[in-house]
Amino acid sequence: MKPIRIREIQGRVVPLPRDDVDSDQLAPARFLHAQPRGGVVLLHDWRFAADGSARPDSPLDHPVRAGAEILLAGANFGCGSSREHAVWACLDFGLKAIVATSFADIFRANAWRSGLLTVEVDAETHGELLAAVAADPSAEVVISLEELTLTLPGGRRVGFAYEPFARRCLLEGSDALDVLLGHDDAITRWERERSQT
Amino acid sequence: MVHREPGFPSVLYVDLHLVHEVTSRLAFLTLKHRALRLRRPERTVAFVDHVITTGDRSRRLGTRSAVKLISVLERAAHLHGIRLHGPKSVSQGIVHVAAPELGLTQPGMTIVCGDSHTSTHGALGALAFGVGTTEVGHVLATQCLLARRPKSFEVRFEGRRGAGVAAKDLVLALATRLGAGGGAGHVFEYRGAAARRLTMEERLTVCNMSVEAGARAGMFAPDEVTFEYLAGREGSPRGKAWEAALARWRGLPSDDGVVFDRSVTIDASRLEPMVTWGTRPGMAIPIRDTVPDPAREGDAARRRAMEKALRYMALAPGERLLGQPLDAVFLGSCTNSRLSDLRAAARVLDGRKVNEGVRMLVVPGSRRVKADAEAEGLDLVFRRAGAEWREPGCSLCLSLNDDVLDPGQRCLATSNRSFEGRQGRDVRTHLASPETVAASAVAGAVADPRELS
Numbered sequence: 001m002k003p004i005r006i007r008e009i010q011g012r013v014v015p016l017p018r019d020d021v022d023s024d025q026l027a028p029a030r031f032l033h034a035q036p037r038g039g040v041v042l043l044h045d046w047r048f049a050a051d052g053s054a055r056p057d058s059p060l061d062h063p064v065r066a067g068a069e070i071l072l073a074g075a076n077f078g079c080g081s082s083r084e085h086a087v088w089a090c091l092d093f094g095l096k097a098i099v100a101t102s103f104a105d106i107f108r109a110n111a112w113r114s115g116l117l118t119v120e121v122d123a124e125t126h127g128e129l130l131a132a133v134a135a136d137p138s139a140e141v142v143i144s145l146e147e148l149t150l151t152l153p154g155g156r157r158v159g160f161a162y163e164p165f166a167r168r169c170l171l172e173g174s175d176a177l178d179v180l181l182g183h184d185d186a187i188t189r190w191e192r193e194r195s196q197t
Numbered sequence: 198m199v200h201r202e203p204g205f206p207s208v209l210y211v212d213l214h215l216v217h218e219v220t221s222r223l224a225f226l227t228l229k230h231r232a233l234r235l236r237r238p239e240r241t242v243a244f245v246d247h248v249i250t251t252g253d254r255s256r257r258l259g260t261r262s263a264v265k266l267i268s269v270l271e272r273a274a275h276l277h278g279i280r281l282h283g284p285k286s287v288s289q290g291i292v293h294v295a296a297p298e299l300g301l302t303q304p305g306m307t308i309v310c311g312d313s314h315t316s317t318h319g320a321l322g323a324l325a326f327g328v329g330t331t332e333v334g335h336v337l338a339t340q341c342l343l344a345r346r347p348k349s350f351e352v353r354f355e356g357r358r359g360a361g362v363a364a365k366d367l368v369l370a371l372a373t374r375l376g377a378g379g380g381a382g383h384v385f386e387y388r389g390a391a392a393r394r395l396t397m398e399e400r401l402t403v404c405n406m407s408v409e410a411g412a413r414a415g416m417f418a419p420d421e422v423t424f425e426y427l428a429g430r431e432g433s434p435r436g437k438a439w440e441a442a443l444a445r446w447r448g449l450p451s452d453d454g455v456v457f458d459r460s461v462t463i464d465a466s467r468l469e470p471m472v473t474w475g476t477r478p479g480m481a482i483p484i485r486d487t488v489p490d491p492a493r494e495g496d497a498a499r500r501r502a503m504e505k506a507l508r509y510m511a512l513a514p515g516e517r518l519l520g521q522p523l524d525a526v527f528l529g530s531c532t533n534s535r536l537s538d539l540r541a542a543a544r545v546l547d548g549r550k551v552n553e554g555v556r557m558l559v560v561p562g563s564r565r566v567k568a569d570a571e572a573e574g575l576d577l578v579f580r581r582a583g584a585e586w587r588e589p590g591c592s593l594c595l596s597l598n599d600d601v602l603d604p605g606q607r608c609l610a611t612s613n614r615s616f617e618g619r620q621g622r623d624v625r626t627h628l629a630s631p632e633t634v635a636a637s638a639v640a641g642a643v644a645d646p647r648e649l650s
Contacts, residue, residue: 017498017501018498018501018502018505019377019498019499019501019502020377020378020477020502022477022614022616022617023616024595024614024616024617024618024619025616025617025618028618028622029595029596029597029618029619030596030597032219032597033219033248033260033262033263033265033266033597034262045617045618045622045623050604050622050623074498074502075378075498076376076377076378076381076411079377079378079411079477080313080408080614080616081312081313081595082220082311082312082313082315082327082328082329083219083220083329084220084329084330084331087329101498102378102381103381104377104378104381104411105381105382105411105412105413106313106327106328106329106413109328109329109332110329110331110332113329113331113332114331163206163345164204164205165205165206165343176331176335176343177227177231177334177335177338177339179343180208180335180338180339180341180342180343181233181338181339183199183200183208183339183341184339186199186200186208187199187208187210187236187339187340187341190199190210191210191340
C-alpha cells in the first residue's frame with residue numbers, strides 16, 4: 001500500500017448544509033457488495049434518479065462546483081454505520097476534506113486512515129464559509145494540517161483540532177498498522193501475563 | 198491496555214474480534230498483501246449474517262454477489278483457522294444476537310467488530326464498539342487497536358414503565374432526547390432503577406441503539422441478571438473457572454461515587470410507545486402525538502433536516518402517525534429479534550390475522566432463536582396470522598441481502614435505523630417495538646399496542 005502523506009489542501013468548496021448526513025446516503029447498501037468506482041456511489045440517491053439519470057437538484061453536481069475537493073456539511077456528518085465505504089465514496093468522488101460543525105465518531109476515526117481530512121469548525125465559521133462559497137463558487141480555502149489552520153476565502157484563518165497521532169501519521173506518511181506491529185513485544189508480554197492469571 | 202504513551206492513543210488489546218462477511222473482505226486482503234498472519238485465531242469468531250438470504254437456502258444462499266462474499270469469508274476462515282458460524286452452522290445468526298447467546302460476550306471484555314451495532318455487547322458489561330475495515334485489519338494482524346479513552350456519559354432510566362412500553366421505547370426516547378450526535382465522544386453507562394430492572398435481552402436492545410444517540414458504545418454494569426444469563430452457556434467458564442470469573446466480574450462495576458462527564462435522566466414512568474416519524478432514529482414521538490412542525494424549530498440546519506425528512510416520509514406537520522397505512526412490517530434485526538421479542542409480538546398476534554394489505558416478515562436473530570421459538574410454537578402463531586417465518590439474518594434492517602421493499606412503500610420495523618433508502622430506495626421506514634409492530638400488522642396501519650393486548 002502506498003503511504004498517505006498530507007500537509008496542505010487547497011481547493012474549492014461544495015456546500016451541503018445539512019445535519020446528520022448518514023452512512024447510508026454516503027454509501028448506499030447496495031454498493032457494498034462490490035463498490036463501483038468513478039465517483040457515482042457518494043450520495044447516489046440524492047444525485048441520480050431511479051432510472052440512473054442525473055437529478056437536476058443534485059447537491060454535488062452543479063457545473064460550477066465541478067472539481068471541488070472540499071465538502072462543507074452541517075452537524076454529525078457520517079453518522080450511522082461503521083462502513084468505511086462511506087469514506088471511500090468521498091475519496092472516489094474526488095473529495096480530500098470534509099468541513100463540518102461535527103462528525104460522528106466512527107466516520108472521523110475511519111476518515112484519516114484513508115487520507116480524508118475532517119475539519120471541525122464552529123457555527124460562526126461555518127456560516128461565514130457557507131456565505132463566501134455561495135457567493136463565489138471559485139472561492140478557495142486552504143487547510144493546513146501542519147499548522148492546523150483553515151484559511152477562509154476572505155483570508156481569515158481559524159484553528160482546528162486534530163487527533164495528534166493521526167496528524168503525525170499523515171504528515172510523516174506513516175501507517176498505524178506499522179505502529180501497532182512495532183508493539184509486538186509488548187503485546188506478547190501482555191498475552192503471556194494475562195494467560196497466567 | 199497493552200501500552201500507554203502520553204499524548205498518544207493507547208494500544209488496546211481486543212479480547213474478542215467478531216467478523217462478518219461484508220466489512221472483513223478487504224481486511225483479509227491486507228493480511229495477504231502484507232504477508233501477515235492472523236495473530237489470535239482463537240479470539241476471532243466469524244458469522245454470516247448481512248447478505249445471506251432469509252428465504253429458502255436449500256438451492257442458493259443469496260444473490261450472486263452475496264454468495265461470493267460468503268465464500269470469500271469461508272475461505273478466509275479456513276485459511277486462518279478461525280471459527281465460522283456459516284450457513285450450515287446451528288449457531289448461524291446475526292453476530293450481535295448469536296455471540297451473546299453462545300456465551301462469547303463476557304463482562305470486562307473488549308470486543309470489536311466491523312459493525313456499528315457492536316455496541317450491543319455492552320449489555321453484558323463489555324466495552325464493545327464498531328470499527329471500520331482498516332481497523333478490522335489491524336485487529337486481525339495485531340489483536341490490538343490504537344484508541345483513546347472516551348468520555349463517560351451516565352444515562353439514568355428511572356421510574357416504572359407502563360404496560361405496552363418496551364425497552365425499544367426507552368432507547369428511542371433517549372435518541373430523541375439527545376439527537377443523533379448527542380453522545381459523540383462518549384460511552385454510555387445505563388443506570389437507574391428502570392435500567393436495573395431490564396432483562397438481559399432488553400439490555401441488549403438498549404445497548405444496541407446507543408450508537409443511534411451518537412455514542413460508540415454503551416454498557417450496563419454486570420449484576421445478577423448478567424450472571425444468570427451467562428451461567429451454563431457454551432462459551433461461559435465452568436466449575437472453578439466460573440467461580441473465579443464471577444469474583445472478577447463482581448469487581449467490575451463503577452463505584453457509586455463515580456463522576457461522569459455528562460448525565461441525562463429519563464423517567465420511564467412517563468414514556469409511551471414510541472414511533473419514528475423521520476429519517477433517523479432520534480426523530481421519534483409518543484405514538485399518540487402528532488408529527489412535529491419544522492416551522493417551530495429555531496435552528497436552521499435542524500429545520501431543514503426536519504423538512505427534508507417530512508418530504509421523504511410523505512408526512513405533513515401536525516399529522517398523526519396512528520392510523521398511517523402500512524405496506525409492510527418487519528420483526529427482526531440485532532435490535533429486536535430475540536426470543537423475548539418474538540414472544541411479545543406473538544402474544545399480540547395470537548388468534549389474530551395480519552391485515553391483508555400488509556406483508557409481515559418475521560426474521561429470527563439466530564438459528565437458536567428460531568429453534569427455541571419453534572419449540573414453543575411461535576412459528577405457528579406467526580404463520581397462522583399470515584406472516585412470513587424466515588431464516589436468520591440482518592434482512593430488512595439494511596437490505597443488504599435480497600429482502601428489499603419497493604419504492605414508495607411504508608414499513609414499520611423493529612430495526613434500528615430509519616435512514617433514507619435503508620429498506621430499499623425511496624422506502625419509508627418507521628421504527629417501533631415488537632409489540633407496536635405486531636399490533637400495527639393486524640390493523641394494517643400504525644396502531645397502539647395497548648389497545649390490542
